[in-house]
Amino acid sequence: MKYIDEFQDPDLARRLLDDIHSTVTRPWALMEVCGGQTHTIIRHGIDQLLPEQVELIHGPGCPVCVTPLEVIDKALEIASRPGVIFCSFGDMLRVPGTGRDLFQVRGAGGDVRVVYSPLDALRIAQQNPDREVVFFGIGFETTAPPNAMTVYQARKLGIRNFSLLVSHVRVPPAIEAIMQSPSCRVQGFLAAGHVCSVMGVEEYPELAERFRVPIVVTGFEPLDILEGVRRTVAQLERGEHTVDNAYPRAVRPEGNAAARAMLEDVFEVTDRAWRGIGVIPDSGWRLSAKYRDHDAEYRFSVDGIQTREPAECRSGEVLQGLLKPHECEAFGTLCTPRTPLGATMVSSEGACAAYYLYRRLDLTPAPREASPVV
Amino acid sequence: MCLAVPGRVLDIEERDGTRMANVDFGGVVKEVCLEYLPDLQVGEYAIVHVGFALQRLDEESAKQTLELFATLGMLQEEFGDPWEMAAETGGTLPPEGEGARL
Ligand code: SF4
Numbered sequence: 001m002k003y004i005d006e007f008q009d010p011d012l013a014r015r016l017l018d019d020i021h022s023t024v025t026r027p028w029a030l031m032e033v034c035g036g037q038t039h040t041i042i043r044h045g046i047d048q049l050l051p052e053q054v055e056l057i058h059g060p061g062c063p064v065c066v067t068p069l070e071v072i073d074k075a076l077e078i079a080s081r082p083g084v085i086f087c088s089f090g091d092m093l094r095v096p097g098t099g100r101d102l103f104q105v106r107g108a109g110g111d112v113r114v115v116y117s118p119l120d121a122l123r124i125a126q127q128n129p130d131r132e133v134v135f136f137g138i139g140f141e142t143t144a145p146p147n148a149m150t151v152y153q154a155r156k157l158g159i160r161n162f163s164l165l166v167s168h169v170r171v172p173p174a175i176e177a178i179m180q181s182p183s184c185r186v187q188g189f190l191a192a193g194h195v196c197s198v199m200g201v202e203e204y205p206e207l208a209e210r211f212r213v214p215i216v217v218t219g220f221e222p223l224d225i226l227e228g229v230r231r232t233v234a235q236l237e238r239g240e241h242t243v244d245n246a247y248p249r250a251v252r253p254e255g256n257a258a259a260r261a262m263l264e265d266v267f268e269v270t271d272r273a274w275r276g277i278g279v280i281p282d283s284g285w286r287l288s289a290k291y292r293d294h295d296a297e298y299r300f301s302v303d304g305i306q307t308r309e310p311a312e313c314r315s316g317e318v319l320q321g322l323l324k325p326h327e328c329e330a331f332g333t334l335c336t337p338r339t340p341l342g343a344t345m346v347s348s349e350g351a352c353a354a355y356y357l358y359r360r361l362d363l364t365p366a367p368r369e370a371s372p373v374v
Numbered sequence: 375m376c377l378a379v380p381g382r383v384l385d386i387e388e389r390d391g392t393r394m395a396n397v398d399f400g401g402v403v404k405e406v407c408l409e410y411l412p413d414l415q416v417g418e419y420a421i422v423h424v425g426f427a428l429q430r431l432d433e434e435s436a437k438q439t440l441e442l443f444a445t446l447g448m449l450q451e452e453f454g455d456p457w458e459m460a461a462e463t464g465g466t467l468p469p470e471g472e473g474a475r476l
Contacts, residue, residue, distance in 0.1 A: 043446070116424065117404075143423065145426065149426065157390060194378045197378075250429050256410055258409065
């Protein structure tokens, strides 16, 4: 057990592991939804410490990875225009669009700026009234409330030169889509803790019931993951499928009411395409009609974009848990963080990057039934 | 970006009608919007994501998480220079012993 000493509390980690080992009697496949959890799992070798019967399948919870190529291309197009200041979080800089990325757009003279918070972008707009400031609004239910608040503020303060290029996604419809896929093997979910600290857990009981699948709200530190796995396996062994909160220090059942109210005011639910997966009904947010003035897609006409996905990249299957990154032929050869073919290799939360950074290429072939249906 | 980091409120002020705070993340201080946790007080801890406090956290768990993040280099990932990091990912291989052996 090489890794266990690196745990914050190795004794507790050992006890949790012992419990899991003694509870499990047959194979179970669990999906961790959040990309941050994937990184913790691979970084600490948690998947290798678990009993062989417990398989962790990596889910689609990386906002950078699931942003559709078309939206990336729109961002690149807007960022290249004279008079525009394009603001983004740092993780979007190297995400490949068709042929280039934001890093290269800046190299070619585009005014691309990295901000820590969307409010920083709003301040840039205040300071540059003669320029158009566009913020790249991507992310799940954790990032959407800050972006919603920023648009709300822009309107309140009458800042007209600020707009949002928005591509927000929602977790529950993704869980539904995964469960409905004919090749789905997922039997339990470790739900993304920070998404639930905003949204609470109300959306989950219906899903747990309908698909008879336990959903355990899980944090993303090593011990959190072990506890999430322990509780999910315990439910599965008992034949239960309920929603359980294993991350109560950060998740209240009702979430954050103020944030949810703001989301409802500023955004409306819409169908959204997920990169590599396709359109999932009701899985995203866009600005509601009231805030359309601040929607970059309305302000800049960026239609007619021709996208081109690299044929070798199988990130869609990786994002659905149908393929482990190292099973992709391009992994580590054609595709590395230096020459990424897909966003899952670029993003700090991407599964391909996690495998490249922390997992030796000890290519254990996945079980036969794990092979994707192609 | 998806990382949410616990921090401690140092001081609070009103700006443009918005409640803002300086928050300490294990040494790095950033401006944070408190509109989603309007009753958060100086000295309390909260989980902060992209400059917004999203949920209260008790001191003990906050400190443990911060310590862990510091050990794992994740604070650097969140608060370091993003251009430098982007250049690095584009230009160098992962450090010896950590990366894939090809
Ligand atoms: S290894 Fe690269 S090419 Fe293969 S799925 Fe991952 S990102 Fe795509």
